[in-house]
Amino acid sequence: MSRLPTTGLIVAAKKRRTPLFKFHVDKSQLDDLFPHLRELQALAVRHGIRDIFQDNGGKYLQLALVTGLKLLASREGNDAVDETGREYELKTLNVDVVTSFTTHHHLNPTILKKYRRVDWVFAIYRGIELEAVYYMPVELLEPFFAKWEAKWLQDHKDINNPKIPMKFVLEHGIKVFPANEAAG
Amino acid sequence: MSRLPTTGLIVAAKKRRTPLFKFHVDKSQLDDLFPHLRELQALAVRHGIRDIFQDNGGKYLQLALVTGLKLLASREGNDAVDETGREYELKTLNVDVVTSFTTHHHLNPTILKKYRRVDWVFAIYRGIELEAVYYMPVELLEPFFAKWEAKWLQDHKDINNPKIPMKFVLEHGIKVFPANEAAG
Numbered sequence: 375m376s377r378l379p380t381t382g383l384i385v386a387a388k389k390r391r392t393p394l395f396k397f398h399v400d401k402s403q404l405d406d407l408f409p410h411l412r413e414l415q416a417l418a419v420r421h422g423i424r425d426i427f428q429d430n431g432g433k434y435l436q437l438a439l440v441t442g443l444k445l446l447a448s449r450e451g452n453d454a455v456d457e458t459g460r461e462y463e464l465k466t467l468n469v470d471v472v473t474s475f476t477t478h479h480h481l482n483p484t485i486l487k488k489y490r491r492v493d494w495v496f497a498i499y500r501g502i503e504l505e506a507v508y509y510m511p512v513e514l515l516e517p518f519f520a521k522w523e524a525k526w527l528q529d530h531k532d533i534n535n536p537k538i539p540m541k542f543v544l545e546h547g548i549k550v551f552p553a554n555e556a557a558g
Numbered sequence: 559m560s561r562l563p564t565t566g567l568i569v570a571a572k573k574r575r576t577p578l579f580k581f582h583v584d585k586s587q588l589d590d591l592f593p594h595l596r597e598l599q600a601l602a603v604r605h606g607i608r609d610i611f612q613d614n615g616g617k618y619l620q621l622a623l624v625t626g627l628k629l630l631a632s633r634e635g636n637d638a639v640d641e642t643g644r645e646y647e648l649k650t651l652n653v654d655v656v657t658s659f660t661t662h663h664h665l666n667p668t669i670l671k672k673y674r675r676v677d678w679v680f681a682i683y684r685g686i687e688l689e690a691v692y693y694m695p696v697e698l699l700e701p702f703f704a705k706w707e708a709k710w711l712q713d714h715k716d717i718n719n720p721k722i723p724m725k726f727v728l729e730h731g732i733k734v735f736p737a738n739e740a741a742g
Contacts, residue, residue, distance in 0.1 A: 401623040403601055410594035411616070415686050417587055425652055427686060432595070432611035439585040468609055479663050480718070502599050502611060534664070 422447050430466050436504050437464065437497045440551050452492045463489060466497040467540060469505065474537035481533040482526060486519055495550075496543045508547030606631050614650050620688050621648065621681045624735050636676045647673060650681040651724060653689065658721035665717040666710060670703055679734075680727045692731030 411426070418426050418435045422445040426432040438445050443454040443462060453464040465475040475496060478485050494510040515538070522536050595610070602610050602619045606629040610616040622629050627638040627646060637648040649659040659680060662669050678694040699722070706720050 397605075397623045397626060400601060400604070404598075404620060404623055407594050407598050407601075410591055411598070411686060414588075414591050414595070417584060417591075420584070424655060425686065427611060427614050427616035428652070430611050436588060439581045439588055442581060468612070471608060502595060502609065 421445055432502065433466050433497065433499055433504070434464065437466070437495075437507065440504065441495065441507060443495070450488075452488060454495070461492045463492055463494045464497065465494065465538070466499060468499045468501065469540065470501055473540050475540065475543065476535045476537055478533075479535055481522060481536055483523070486523055486526075489515070490519060496538075496540075496547060498540065498543075504551070506549060507551035508543050509550050510543065510547045514546050605629055616686065617650050617681065617683055617688070618648065621650070621679075621691065624688065625679065625691060627679070634672075636672060638679070645676045647676055647678045648681065649678065649722070650683060652683045652685065653724065654685055657725070658723050659727065660719045660721055662717075663719055665706060665720055667707070670707055670710075673699070674703060680722075680724075680731060682724065682727075688735070690733060691735035692727050693734050694727065694731045698730050 414432065414435075415426050418424075418431060421435055421438050423431045423435050424447075426435065434445055437443070438454070441454075443456055443464075445454050445464075446452065446461070452461040454462045456462070465477070467473075467475050477489075490512060493512045494515060496508045496510060497504060498506045498508075518536070518538055522533055525533060598616065598619075599610050602608075602615060605619055605622050607615045607619050608631075610619065618629055621627070622638070625638075627640055627648075629638050629648075630636065630645070636645040638646045640646070649661070651657075651659050661673075674696060677696045678699060680692045680694060681688060682690045682692075702720070702722055706717055710717060
């Protein structure tokens with residue numbers, strides 16, 4: 375084992391102790407925050423979110439609470455359902471990082487069929503802060519679907535994350551959050 | 559627009575108010591938690607994590623603080639570096655949900671080259687709680703790499719998330735967290 379590096383990580387492994395040699399102030403801050411994270415995770419579980427830190431879990435929780443939608447766990451179905459049983463596809467983006475909504479790592483006719491079945495809800499975050507939520511009737515998205523479908527039929531290859539520009543959503547969607555208080 | 563559903567979401571959109579009609583208790587709990595989440599996100603940013611709710615951001619923060627590793631932002635390079643400049647590939651799993659570590663949505667020779675360059679660190683979570691961290695010298699992973707490489711060379715198609723079983727990591731890795739206090 376002579377090629378083992380002489381870092382905190384491996385020295386710690388050999389001495390069988392935790393290699394906490396640099397970040398003790400930050401670690402103690404995290405320890406103080408952790409009870410609140412446990413509370414958030416418990417709240418998330420009540421709304422069908424298994425893990426706040428994955429797949430935008432913490433953001434979907436906020437989105438559910440703001441829109442009143444119930445999140446659906448199944449990978450095959452759509453993402454959320456309202457009190458009338460109508461389902462929705464949900465998409466989020468972080469406007470600090472990107473200006474398009476991504477869709478699916480392996481987009482194909484099965485996914486497109488699912489996408490065409492329901493209206494969509496788009497949530498725009500800045501970092502972890504929810505800035506706006508837009509409702510989009512599905513027929514307005516058909517030009518995107520048609521383009522992706524044509525590409526798939528030509529290449530017979532799953533498409534990696536085709537995108538819907540935020541600009542399109544801002545122009546054609548109906549804003550449901552935040553409320554326009556002036557229009558009361 | 560007569561096909562618009564008569565749900566809280568759309569009624570709210572038309573009346574231009576927030577459709578907060580069901581989850582006001584949970585929403586108020588989330589509002590109380592939010593200052594702590596902002597604090598966590600600020601801490602995460604100091605460790606190179608742009609978003610705690612995506613790609614296991616909150617978990618990587620905890621992993622960095624526990625191992626003393628510095629996280630690397632670049633998508634092309636490896637995931638973390640120690641104080642000697644040695645880089646690592648990091649993988650996490652939630653043992654409540656899965657029993658294998660996933661690797662890459664589009665595994666190909668470029669990714670394999672990156673994987674073979676450095677030692678690996680595996681973190682096992684139960685929900686959001688970090689249960690254990692294992693160090694793995696990269697040569698022990700070569701049987702997996704060789705198998706994936708052979709498959710790619712045969713099919714000439716990116717591999718979707720080939721896995722490394724947790725069982726293999728528990729058997730062959732070196733535990734670096736939690737400390738084994740008895741062994742002092």
